[in-house]
Amino acid sequence: MEKKLLRFTVNEAPYEIYVNPKTLLVEAIRDHVGLTGTKRGCETVSCGACTVMVDGMAVKGCSVLAMQVDGMKITTVEGLEKNGKLDPIQTAFLDEGAFQCGFCTSGMLMSAKAFLDETPKPKDEMEIRRAMEGNLCRCTGYNAIIRAIDAVAKGNYREDKQ
Amino acid sequence: MSVICPVCKKVKKNPVDCARHMFGTGDKPHRAWFETQGLSFIDLLLDQATQPGNKSYELVGGYVEKAQKDLT
Amino acid sequence: MSENKYSVLNTRVHNVDGHAKVTGRATYTFDVTLPGMLYGKILRSPHPHAKILKIDYSEALKFPGVIAVVTGKEDTLGVKQGIWRRYKDLCDEAILTVDKVRYIGEPVAAVAAVSEEIAEQALDLINVDYEVLPFVDDPMEAIKKDAPLIHEGFERNVNVTRQISWGDVEEAFEEAEYVREDWFKLGGQHHMCMETRAAVANYTPDGKLTIYTSTQSAYYHQALLAGVLGLREGNIRVLAPYVGGGFGGKFELDGAQFCASVLSMKCCKPVKVVFSREEDFIASKRRTPMYYYVRTGVKKDGTFCAREAKVFTNGGAYTGMGATALYLTGFFHSFPYRWKAYRYDGYRVYTNSLPSTSMRGFGAPQAMFCSEQQIEWIANDLGLDPIEMRRKNGHYEGYEVPGQATIASCGLDQALTAIQKWKTSKGKLPKNRAIGISAAGFMSGGIFNWFDSPYSFSSAVVTINHDGTVELHVGAQEIGQGSSTTLAMICAEALGVKLEDIKVHMGDTDHSPADLGAWGSRQTLMAGNATKMAAEDAKKQLLEFANAKLGFNIIYDLDIKQGWVYNVARPERGMSYYDLCKEALRGKEGQRIIGRGFYTPRRKGMISPAYSYMVQGLDVEIDPETGYLKIHESVTAHDCGQPINTLGLIGQLEGAASMAIGFGYYEYLPVEDGKIMNPNLVDYKLIRAPEMPSCQVIEIDTYEPEGPYGAKEAGEGLTNPHAAALGNAIFYATGLQMKEAPIRAEAIAKAWKEKNEKAKK
Numbered sequence: 002m003e004k005k006l007l008r009f010t011v012n013e014a015p016y017e018i019y020v021n022p023k024t025l026l027v028e029a030i031r032d033h034v035g036l037t038g039t040k041r042g043c044e045t046v047s048c049g050a051c052t053v054m055v056d057g058m059a060v061k062g063c064s065v066l067a068m069q070v071d072g073m074k075i076t077t078v079e080g081l082e083k084n085g086k087l088d089p090i091q092t093a094f095l096d097e098g099a100f101q102c103g104f105c106t107s108g109m110l111m112s113a114k115a116f117l118d119e120t121p122k123p124k125d126e127m128e129i130r131r132a133m134e135g136n137l138c139r140c141t142g143y144n145a146i147i148r149a150i151d152a153v154a155k156g157n158y159r160e161d162k163q
Numbered sequence: 164m165s166v167i168c169p170v171c172k173k174v175k176k177n178p179v180d181c182a183r184h185m186f187g188t189g190d191k192p193h194r195a196w197f198e199t200q201g202l203s204f205i206d207l208l209l210d211q212a213t214q215p216g217n218k219s220y221e222l223v224g225g226y227v228e229k230a231q232k233d234l235t
Numbered sequence: 236m237s238e239n240k241y242s243v244l245n246t247r248v249h250n251v252d253g254h255a256k257v258t259g260r261a262t263y264t265f266d267v268t269l270p271g272m273l274y275g276k277i278l279r280s281p282h283p284h285a286k287i288l289k290i291d292y293s294e295a296l297k298f299p300g301v302i303a304v305v306t307g308k309e310d311t312l313g314v315k316q317g318i319w320r321r322y323k324d325l326c327d328e329a330i331l332t333v334d335k336v337r338y339i340g341e342p343v344a345a346v347a348a349v350s351e352e353i354a355e356q357a358l359d360l361i362n363v364d365y366e367v368l369p370f371v372d373d374p375m376e377a378i379k380k381d382a383p384l385i386h387e388g389f390e391r392n393v394n395v396t397r398q399i400s401w402g403d404v405e406e407a408f409e410e411a412e413y414v415r416e417d418w419f420k421l422g423g424q425h426h427m428c429m430e431t432r433a434a435v436a437n438y439t440p441d442g443k444l445t446i447y448t449s450t451q452s453a454y455y456h457q458a459l460l461a462g463v464l465g466l467r468e469g470n471i472r473v474l475a476p477y478v479g480g481g482f483g484g485k486f487e488l489d490g491a492q493f494c495a496s497v498l499s500m501k502c503c504k505p506v507k508v509v510f511s512r513e514e515d516f517i518a519s520k521r522r523t524p525m526y527y528y529v530r531t532g533v534k535k536d537g538t539f540c541a542r543e544a545k546v547f548t549n550g551g552a553y554t555g556m557g558a559t560a561l562y563l564t565g566f567f568h569s570f571p572y573r574w575k576a577y578r579y580d581g582y583r584v585y586t587n588s589l590p591s592t593s594m595r596g597f598g599a600p601q602a603m604f605c606s607e608q609q610i611e612w613i614a615n616d617l618g619l620d621p622i623e624m625r626r627k628n629g630h631y632e633g634y635e636v637p638g639q640a641t642i643a644s645c646g647l648d649q650a651l652t653a654i655q656k657w658k659t660s661k662g663k664l665p666k667n668r669a670i671g672i673s674a675a676g677f678m679s680g681g682i683f684n685w686f687d688s689p690y691s692f693s694s695a696v697v698t699i700n701h702d703g704t705v706e707l708h709v710g711a712q713e714i715g716q717g718s719s720t721t722l723a724m725i726c727a728e729a730l731g732v733k734l735e736d737i738k739v740h741m742g743d744t745d746h747s748p749a750d751l752g753a754w755g756s757r758q759t760l761m762a763g764n765a766t767k768m769a770a771e772d773a774k775k776q777l778l779e780f781a782n783a784k785l786g787f788n789i790i791y792d793l794d795i796k797q798g799w800v801y802n803v804a805r806p807e808r809g810m811s812y813y814d815l816c817k818e819a820l821r822g823k824e825g826q827r828i829i830g831r832g833f834y835t836p837r838r839k840g841m842i843s844p845a846y847s848y849m850v851q852g853l854d855v856e857i858d859p860e861t862g863y864l865k866i867h868e869s870v871t872a873h874d875c876g877q878p879i880n881t882l883g884l885i886g887q888l889e890g891a892a893s894m895a896i897g898f899g900y901y902e903y904l905p906v907e908d909g910k911i912m913n914p915n916l917v918d919y920k921l922i923r924a925p926e927m928p929s930c931q932v933i934e935i936d937t938y939e940p941e942g943p944y945g946a947k948e949a950g951e952g953l954t955n956p957h958a959a960a961l962g963n964a965i966f967y968a969t970g971l972q973m974k975e976a977p978i979r980a981e982a983i984a985k986a987w988k989e990k991n992e993k994a995k996k
Contacts, residue, residue, distance in 0.1 A: 037266035038259020040479075042429045043512040047916035050429060078259035091257040095249045098882035101890060102715025103256030104263065104429035104479030130924040137916065139427050139480050140715050142893030143924040145886055187398030187580075205390040209378050212545055212582055 009070050011036065012080030020067050027051040027062030030077060038078040038107045042137065049136030052108035053077050059115035061108075061135070078107035081114065089158030090114050093149035101140030109136050113150045123154050169230040170196045178224030179217060185227075186211065186219070200226050242797050243728040244944060245878045250720045251739055252477070252713065261477040264433040264447045269505040272435065273302055273347040275498045276354035277490055277508065278361050279518060280336035280343050283587035283909025284370035284383060287334055287363060290344055295360035300353035303501045304361065306344045307331035310497055314463045317554050318455065318487050319685045325395065327386055328553040328590070330463070330493040336365070337385055337552035338588050339910050340518035345494035347506050372909045374547045374584035375526060385552065385585040394550045395558045395583040399565045401637035402576025407541035410575075411532025415613055419529065420975045421601040423549070423904040424522035424897065426594055427921060430479020431515040436495035437505040444499070445472045448492050451481035451714050452752020455686065457744045459488040464496055475742040481714040482894070483593035484520050486754050487555045516914030521904060522594035523560045524549040527605045529568075533613055537624040541576040544568050544605075550583040551590035556754075557583055559681070560591070564598030566639065566842055567955070568606055571647050571676040572628045577637075587909045595891065596954035597755060599677060600898050604976045607673040607959035612972060622658075625674050626651045630848070632937075640840040644947070646874025646935035647674065650850040653872035653933045657852055668856040668867070671964025675851070677952025678843030679942065680757025682836040691833035693761040694748035695769040697726060699777070699828040701820045703798070703813035705732065707769075708740045710750025711762035716950060717883035718758040722766045724879055725943050729770035731795025732812060748833075756948035759879060760845060763943035764834040773830025777812075780819040785810065844941045847948040848874040851956035853928075855964035862984030864900055864961065866928040871953060874935040877945035887950025889930045892957060893922050899958030901926075903977050 004019040011034050018033045030039050030053065039062055042048035051062035054076040081088040090113050093099070100106040116123075116132040123129050129150050130143070138146065156162065165174055166181050170193050175181035185193045186208050197204040202223070211219035239245050255261040292304040307313060313333045317326035331342050344361055348354035369383040376382055377392040385392050408414065434448040444466060450456050453473040461468040478485070495508040510519065528545040546564060550557050565579035614621035629647045636642070651674070658670050680692070698706040707726045713719040719739040727734045741747050750762060778793045781800045785793070785808075792803040801809030819828060836844045854867040869892055878884050901920045905912045913919045938945035962973050971986050 031266075036259070037262065040263075040265065040429070042431070043916045045512070045915050045917050048429070048512075078257075082258055087257070094257045095253045096247075098250065098886045100250075100253070100256050100715075101717065101886055102429060102478060102480040103252070103261050104265075104715075106256050107259050110257065127925065130927070133924040137429070137921055137923065139429050139482070139894070139921070140890045141886055142889035142891075142922075142930065143927045144889045144930060145882075147924065183398070183400075187396070187400075189396050205393060206380075208396065209391055209393070209582075212547070212580060213378070 005068055007067055007071055009072065010074045012076060022066070022068055024067045025063050026053070026065045026067050026070055029067035030062060030075070036077050036079050040104050040107055042104065047137070049112060050105050050108040052111040052136065054111055054115050057115065057118060059112045078110055081110060088114065089153050090117065090149070093152045093158055097145045097149040097152065099141065099145040099149040105136060105138045109133070109138065109146055112136050117150065117153055121154065126151065166227055166231055167234050169227060169234060178227045179220045181227045182220040182223035185223065202226070241728055243724050243734055245881055247881050248720065248724065248734055250717060250883070251723050252719055263430055263477045263479050264435060264449045264475070265430050265479065265509060267435045267447045267507070269435060269437055272505040272507055273349060273498070273502060274351040274354050275345050275347045275495055275506045275508040276351065276358055277342045277494050277514070278344040278358045280339060280341040282336060282365055282367050283339050283372065284368040284385070285336050285365035286368060287332065287336065287343065288366055289364040291362040292344060295346060295357040298353065298357045298360055300349040301346060301357045302349065303347045303498055304344060305331065305497050305501055307333040310501060312463065312465050316459055316463050316488055318459070318556055319554060319558055321685045321687045324388070325554040325558060328555070330488060330490055331497065338590065340514070340589065341552065342490045342494060342518070345498055347498040347502055370587035370909050372586045372588045372906055374549045374586055377584045377586045385587060389585060392585040393582055394554055394585045395561055397561050397565055397581040399579040400577060402574070404541050404543055404576040404578045407576035408532045411540040412535045413613065413617060414530065414532045415609060415616065416528070416530040417605070417609055417974060419527040419605040421525040421527060421604060422977055423524040423591065424594060424902050425516055425904055425919060426482040426484030426519065428480030428482060428484060431510040431512060432485070432489045432491040432519055433509040434491040434495040435505055435507040436499040438496065438499040438503060440503055442466065443470045444496060445474065446492065446496060447474045449478050449485055450475045451478070451486040451712055451754055453712060453742055453744045453747070454710055454749045455486050455752055456488065456492060460492065460496060463488065463493065464500065471744070473744045475712060478712065478714040481753060482595045483597065483754060486752055487520070487592065490518060512916060513914045516919070517589065517911050520555060520590050520592040522898070523557055523591035523598065523601070525564065525601045527601065529605050529609055531609055531613060535617060537614065537617065537619045537627055539572055539574055539628040542569065542574050543578045546579070546581045548581065548583045549588065549591055550585050551588045552585065553590040555590055556593040557591045560593050560598040564602045567599035567676070568602035569636065571630045571674055571848055573630065573634060588906050589911060593754065595894055595951050599675065599955045600895060600958055603673060603675050603955045604899070604958040604962065607956065608962045608966070608972070611963045611966060622651050622655050622672065630676065640842050640846070642846055643941060644845065644876060644937045644939040645848055646937040647848040649935045650848055650872035650874055653935065654850040654852045654870065657870050661854065664854070667859055667968050668854070669964045669967035670852055670854050671960040671962065671967065672850060672852045673956035673959035673963060674849070675952060675955035676846050676848045677948050677955060678755060679760040679845040679847065679948040680843055681755040682839050682843060686751070688751060690749035691835045693750045693765040693834045695762065695765040695832045696748055697730070697769040697773045697830040699773055699816055701817050703732065703736060703816040705730065705737045706740060707737050707766065708747050709762055709766060710747045710752070711741055711758045712753040713741055714753050716753060716887060717880055718753060718762065720883055721759055721880045722762055725763050725766045726770045728944070729767045730774050732798055756951040759946050759949070760942045761834045763946060765832040767943045768832025769830040771830070772832060773828050776828050776830065777815060777819055780822055781810070781815055784815070784818060845939045845947040847952045849953055849956060851953070851960045853957065853960040853964055855961060855968070857965060857968050857983060859987065860984065862980035862982065862987065864980065866896065869928045869930045870933065871930065872933040872935055873953070874937050875949035876937055876939035876942050876947040878934060879944065879946050884949050885932060888932050888953050891950055891953035892930050893927055895954040895957030897922055898954065898977060899961040900977050903979055
């Protein structure tokens with residue numbers, strides 16, 4: 002199959018790559034751009050380990066073709082920290098022990114980040130839990146992840162509180 | 164009545180207990196002894212496992228008792 | 236909680252590998268790429284039982300991009316291996332089978348190609364002639380006289396038998412005033428590690444193999460690979476810096492590791508094999524399904540007299556760690572109670588289905604599902620308080636399980652009190668809602684050595700650099716359970732330094748001392764003891780210099796805490812640890828300070844050096860229409876001795892709860908005609924964030940003399956009680972006795988409907 006040119010921005014850096022039209026976004030990120038922080042845990046769009054942000058929205062990287070994000074802005078887990086400073090959600094994950102094996106963590110962080118950007122003040126814990134429903138974690142039982150997101154939502158990581 | 168295991172010579176408190184020990188150990192020497200008596204180790208083991216009561220243990224206990232006279 | 240007497244232990248710290256994990260820097264086997272690397276794919280058996288007559292891969296080899304094809308017959312030594320290395324009969328799995336397939340998904344051939352896609356396409360070009368054989372996938376069928384024989388020499392497919400007994404069972408049953416017997420059926424459960432089985436093998440013509448792999452025990456894989464590949468152990472380097480979960484499924488040799496190695500040896504190039512999720516479902520392993528018969532005799536006042544259990548486990552096609560699960564289920568079925576007489580007969584049966592093995596809880600969750608429900612029913616039959624009945628018969632400190640184990644620390648009684656209090660505080664619950672409880676206990680590492688390891692069970696080396704930083708080398712494998720953090724904390728505490736002074740090195744057989752790895756909850760106690768010993772060894776050397784340097788009267792004892800080396804009687808007098816290190820090294824002609832430690836259990840009974848105890852309470856609501864369960868709250872009273880890693884402990888307990896609820900309710904893994912019916916994450920249901928209940932943990936304060944700082948198991952044992960607690964909640968809400976796990980919503984709804992209809996009549 003003839004390869005197509007894909008232009009997109011990954012973590013604020015522009016990329017031009019040639020991909021097979023059926024290449025998935027997660028494959029483009031991992032295999033072409035070479036950022037392996039984004040994982041894969043299934044072939045059925047079930048586990049959320051490949052979640053990234055596309056123009057600010059959480060998207061499972063195995064659910065869209067790379068060509069579908071032509072011209073768009075992708076943020077992966079590697080793009081969360083800025084100049085060596087962790088994003089509040091990353092610090093919260095560390096503080097709450099919201100990961101164990103770490104394989105789902107990148108996807109969890111991206112879903113959490115997109116959710117908090119969209120819903121800075123979730124009305125209750127269940128709203129957070131529902132937002133994270135698409136991400137599987139086999140290690141933690143989710144509760145520490147929910148606590149971490151809640152801590153960020155409560156403003157515990159605002160700059161003036163640090 | 165305490166008896167001696169005809170294979171490993173361990174002292175057991177009665178023939179049924181000894182039979183149970185022989186099934187439980189189940190290594191090659193113990194299995195081989197069943198054959199010398201014309202018994203099938205595995206068939207008796209599974210009969211014991213799947214049927215109520217202690218038929219296999221009692222049967223093998225009988226053979227153990229008989230074997231005692233050659234063991235002392 | 237009492238005041239923490241430690242400066243590092245039982246404090247909230249960041250995981251030592253946390254930064255790498257939250258920034259995407261952690262490199263798992265799944266992420267490894269080496270120059271010139273090929274991709275391997277495995278051709279798998281479509282039949283549950285068949286002879287391989289011929290494999291023709293000539294067309295596959297012609298496919299552009301295909302570099303090599305390997306088969307068991309042509310490219311391997313055909314060595315049958317198993318993790319029970321002391322028992323040759325039980326080494327029964329060649330991985331790439333030579334003559335026969337025994338389950339759907341068993342590896343038949345493997346292809347290496349320049350891309351994964353090409354390798355996958357080439358699989359279609361391999362023609363295999365099979366002679367299809369009759370198969371059997373249920374243990375009760377497989378032991379029948381006319382059942383097909385799966386392994387030569389294993390009559391009626393009985394793979395392993397196990398007996399555990401003490402006391403005079405017949406006599407004790409005669410003493411009993413009430414006897415109850417039940418049959419239970421326990422389903423399999425998939426480990427479902429987020430990272431599927433994966434390996435990157437790199438064989439070089441100098442006879443050395445380096446393999447990155449997702450493993451729970453780097454040393455086991457080094458040894459097992461040496462055996463099947465005909466290499467010296469020391470010429471194999473196993474690397475596992477980050478592992479995406481294990482849960483008991485990643486310490487036997489798997490298809491990814493073996494096929495990647497065989498392909499790499501053939502091509503002399505790196506080869507990567509990663510299982511797809513479907514492959515991981517059908518061709519890794521699973522929690523052992525079981526049939527459980529339980530007969531229990533008690534006195535009318537609730538005193539336990541005798542228990543007898545007969546268990547048939549569905550072993551699947553091969554032995555693996557399943558033989559240990561057969562043993563442990565029998566032992567933990569007696570837990571945590573004192574039986575005057577106890578008898579367990581376990582039969583592990585080969586079937587033509589996915590091999591069964593260890594999974595978090597290691598046979599105990601199955602045992603507890605049966606035991607703890609039956610105990611509840613007995614209490615109910617006799618009109619006794621089930622919590623008091625448990626207390627009356629429970630283990631206590633100093634109790635000896637006859638011929639099996641001595642209980643050196645036990646918080647069961649306090650845990651029962653705590654859960655009783657919580658239960659009372661809940662008051663009367665609404666309709667269709669009830670509290671179920673279950674007690675359990677678990678081991679802190681197995682003392683058995685069927686693997687025949689020539690090395691200490693755990694070892695550690697502590698090296699102190701001139702600037703006071705510490706290199707902690709351990710063979711303990713970090714798989715997410717937090718062992719690296721726990722061991723770093725123990726090292727920091729023992730040495731008297733800060734956590735950030737410690738760097739942990741593990742997951743590399745070239746540079747870490749051997750260790751049996753992460754299974755059976757062994758690392759905190761065993762690797763923890765080794766680490767503590769190594770740190771104390773290094774500290775002793777430092778203090779010798781400190782004594783000479785500080786010039787105190789020799790009657791004074793010195794110690795180090797938080798980087799301050801001081802006179803214990805006059806703590807303000809001393810010097811900085813960091814300054815001391817510089818000088819101490821100078822005194823050693825520049826050599827670094829090296830401390831060594833190890834742990835091998837001796838005289839610790841048959842099972843484990845120490846046991847954890849817990850009582851689990853669940854508040855559960857049942858939908859009368861659908862049978863769906865909603866778990867409102869989970870409360871655990873937990874005795875793990877001295878907590879080491881506060882955050883890690885909570886995480887482990889919550890994680891265990893999620894997996895245990897999966898075993899008890901969500902995770903149904905049906906097999907029909909030897910085929911797993913739901914090998915994907917759409918149809919195999921895992922608990923997700925909205926369903927997960929809040930978990931409260933009540934720590935019971937005990938001290939385990941055998942553990943480092945009094946610590947023992949945490950995080951695996953809590954997989955044991957939930958299924959029974961769910962069953963008990965259902966029992967109180969509906970009167971139903973659910974004897975099959977997972978307890979499926981459909982089964983509850985159906986049984987409840989039938990019960991109500993019967994009542995109407």
